[in-house]
Amino acid sequence: MAEATPIPARKCPICGKPAEHRFRPFCSRRCADVDLNRWFSGTYSMPAVEEEPDFDAVDPDEPKGRNAGH
Secondary structure (H helix, E strand, C coil): CCCCCCCCCCECCCCCCECCHHHCCCCCHHHHHHHHHHHHHCCCCCCCCCCCCCHHHCCCCCCCCCCCCC
16 A cells, blocks of 8 residues: 655645644634634625626516516
């Protein structure tokens, strides 16, 4: 059987120290809290592009509403 290769230690994304299993992927509660605060404050964000609705694509002959035509 082949020997298992050790998994390289990951670094904390906040400070770069080795990550602790208890706080994974961070090294400490402090770094985990720093990351959480960055999400809450809007430092991290997911870019989004809002598209205008295409009203021309709606079939005008299709009944509207939940139970239309029933």
